[in-house]
Amino acid sequence: MQRQDFIAQFGGIFEHSPFIAERAFDAGLIDEPLTADSVHDGMSAIFRTASVAxxxxxLRAHPDLAGKLAIAGELTEESRNEQAGAGLDRLSEAEHLRFTELNTNYTEKFGFPFIIAVKGLTKDDILSAFETRIANSQDAEFSTACMQVEKIARLRLEAMLPAEG
Incomplete structure (x- = not known):
């Protein structure tokens, strides 16, 4: 696969961060045949060695869960499908208010939105994780959010590629 084709296809795997795909390709971490495992391994290696900034x-490129981008219909297709799969597009007014409050408090505390791989989770599972994780330290939550970003990337790749060659 050519570099520009790889970046066009996989540049959004890490939310609005094509530099991950670019660096993985340029570093020779992407081998054919492409599999979800191999592409995830290469891209995650780049993500892990990226600077903290x-x-x-x-992390900051991710949307709030059930937030203003979702309401305005401005999520990426992947994020929209992921949030809808967890029922976040069908919240009651009270649930939406709770998510908004948690999003605001979480972002004020940590400086990035709450990130969780929502596939297979219910809105109650997500609220429970939200309420637990908001008590984390900055370092613990940064680490947890980064792990969740990698999990989201894996799920997105699994929807596009075979698991193994």
């Missing part, structure tokens, strides 16, 4: 940028 770059990883923070990736």
């Amino acid at each position: 770059e990883r923070l940028g990736v």
